[in-house]
Amino acid sequence: GENVEQHPSTLSVQEGDSAVIKCTYSDSASNYFPWYKQELGKRPQLIIDIRSNVGEKKDQRIAVTLNKTAKHFSLHITETQPEDSAVYFCAVNAGGTSYGKLTFGQGTILTVHP
Amino acid sequence: EAQVTQNPRYLITVTGKKLTVTCSQNMNHEYMSWYRQDPGLGLRQIYYSMNVEVTDKGDVPEGYKVSRKEKRNFPLILESPSPNQTSLYFCASSLAGTGALGYTFGSGTRLTVV
Numbered sequence: 001g002e003n004v005e006q007h008p009s010t011l012s013v014q015e016g017d018s019a020v021i022k023c024t025y026s027d028s029a030s031n032y033f034p035w036y037k038q039e040l041g042k043r044p045q046l047i048i049d050i051r052s053n054v055g056e057k058k059d060q061r062i063a064v065t066l067n068k069t070a071k072h073f074s075l076h077i078t079e080t081q082p083e084d085s086a087v088y089f090c091a092v093n094a095g096g097t098s099y100g101k102l103t104f105g106q107g108t109i110l111t112v113h114p
Numbered sequence: 115e116a117q118v119t120q121n122p123r124y125l126i127t128v129t130g131k132k133l134t135v136t137c138s139q140n141m142n143h144e145y146m147s148w149y150r151q152d153p154g155l156g157l158r159q160i161y162y163s164m165n166v167e168v169t170d171k172g173d174v175p176e177g178y179k180v181s182r183k184e185k186r187n188f189p190l191i192l193e194s195p196s197p198n199q200t201s202l203y204f205c206a207s208s209l210a211g212t213g214a215l216g217y218t219f220g221s222g223t224r225l226t227v228v
Binding site for chain 2: 034043046091106
């Protein structure tokens with residue numbers, strides 16, 4: 001099955017700095033790559049996603065880049081704020097007939113210090 | 115309000131006693147899925163469903179059953195719960211009509227099996 005590796009497991013930054021989280025995957029048929037944010041005690045929420053026909057997508061302070069050849073994609077958060085502190089998960093879908101299958105990375109705990 | 119509703123929010127049960135966690139969505143989504151979340155392991159998909167009467171295994175289906183008799187409902191059944199099924203469970207749904215698979219998550223069910 002799909003193998004998704006997410007790094008780093010924890011990330012601590014100062015307010016205003018940038019944060020980058022990277023995920024690698026194994027299935028070359030995967031074509032959808034979402035990122036979720038989970039605040040303490042809350043449900044995961046989709047913050048940005050990218051499809052395989054696009055190399056980069058940006059939404060205000062967050063962006064995702066995809067390198068299909070190398071099978072990795074990254075979440076970039078600029079001008080971080082304390083409210084960005086949360087656990088971030090990447091995910092990868094399975095291609096072909098298992099399209100509904102979504103495999104998550106292990107998560108990154110991001111702490112933004114004021 | 116568009117949402118995914120799962121019940122109960124908290125459940126303590128004993129080993130071997132059959133239980134059902136209900137999940138309902140009011141967004142007319144085709145895809146529905148169950149995940150379990152354990153510390154250090156991220157979110158792992160148990161089962162998913164692409165439409166009524168169409169279900170498939172995720173990464174950790176052992177010990178669980180699901181059914182999709184109606185589009186809006188996707189219950190998770192534990193026929194004989196064991197302590198290693200103690201976990202936080204999330205139900206999620208997705209329209210997936212655009213080829214993307216952005217799941218909307220329910221609030222979660224914290225299950226303890228003693």
